[in-house]
Amino acid sequence: MEYALQNMDVGVVLLDAGRRVTALNPAAVRMLGDRAAGLVGAFLHDLHPPSHRAKVELLLAAATDPAAPASACSMMIALPGRVLVVKASALTLGDGPPITALMLMEAAKPAAAAAAAPSPAPAEPLVKLPVEKGQGLVLLDPADAVYLQADGHYTTVHTAEGAFFCGLPLSELETRLDPRSFVRTHRGYIVNLRHAQAVERRDGRAAFVMAAPGAPRVPVSRARGEALKKRLAL
Numbered sequence: 001m002e003y004a005l006q007n008m009d010v011g012v013v014l015l016d017a018g019r020r021v022t023a024l025n026p027a028a029v030r031m032l033g034d035r036a037a038g039l040v041g042a043f044l045h046d047l048h049p050p051s052h053r054a055k056v057e058l059l060l061a062a063a064t065d066p067a068a069p070a071s072a073c074s075m076m077i078a079l080p081g082r083v084l085v086v087k088a089s090a091l092t093l094g095d096g097p098p099i100t101a102l103m104l105m106e107a108a109k110p111a112a113a114a115a116a117a118p119s120p121a122p123a124e125p126l127v128k129l130p131v132e133k134g135q136g137l138v139l140l141d142p143a144d145a146v147y148l149q150a151d152g153h154y155t156t157v158h159t160a161e162g163a164f165f166c167g168l169p170l171s172e173l174e175t176r177l178d179p180r181s182f183v184r185t186h187r188g189y190i191v192n193l194r195h196a197q198a199v200e201r202r203d204g205r206a207a208f209v210m211a212a213p214g215a216p217r218v219p220v221s222r223a224r225g226e227a228l229k230k231r232l233a234l
Helices: 002-006 026-036 050-063 111-115 170-176 222-231
Strands: 010-015 021-024 074-079 082-091 099-106 129-133 136-140 145-151 154-159 162-166 182-186 189-192 196-202 205-210 217-220
Touching (some): 010 026, 021 026, 026 099, 050 074, 050 082, 145 205, 170 182, 170 189, 182 217, 182 222, 189 217, 217 222
Antiparallel strands (some): 010 021, 010 099, 074 082, 082 099, 129 162, 145 154, 145 189, 182 189, 196 205, 205 217
């Protein structure tokens, strides 16, 4: 037990009184991976879907209540390939406003799995896209996705029937969706080429025109333009 504690990686995320992220330690950056980019300055509630924000607020409120049980100050979050335990603690520094420290710890792994450090397995292809609809979770056929748009550390999936929240980051979806159909056109967008009906250029900038209500335009960055031209034989 003592050895495990000595070798435990603890991430720390500091929040100011307005619930904005002010700092992360290196362990938190390692644990959060791609999600750590751009966190400093972000409002904590903007990093969570609306359905989860009440739970986050209860966690933060419990951190300031001396009578709150330890379980009320903790929650678990699932990230690709790992589960983190998040524990909140309120801090007062001199006469300054209170701040909150979020401590991140990786949930324990079986001893055998921890002992062996295999190389990362290839990303598992996504057969279905998990999206939120109402108060539930719907498994969407990826073929129905017209395009995907980054939404902070999450993703909005646009379909002909409307837009849906997906809890996976765009970077993970890029590695797990069929590359024959789904291509990254921009830092914040992935297009399903099966729904692309035209390419247009305005003011020197290219965009895909998608076959969906309103004919939405999805931007193509200059950095990815040449590769897409070759891909589409343009």
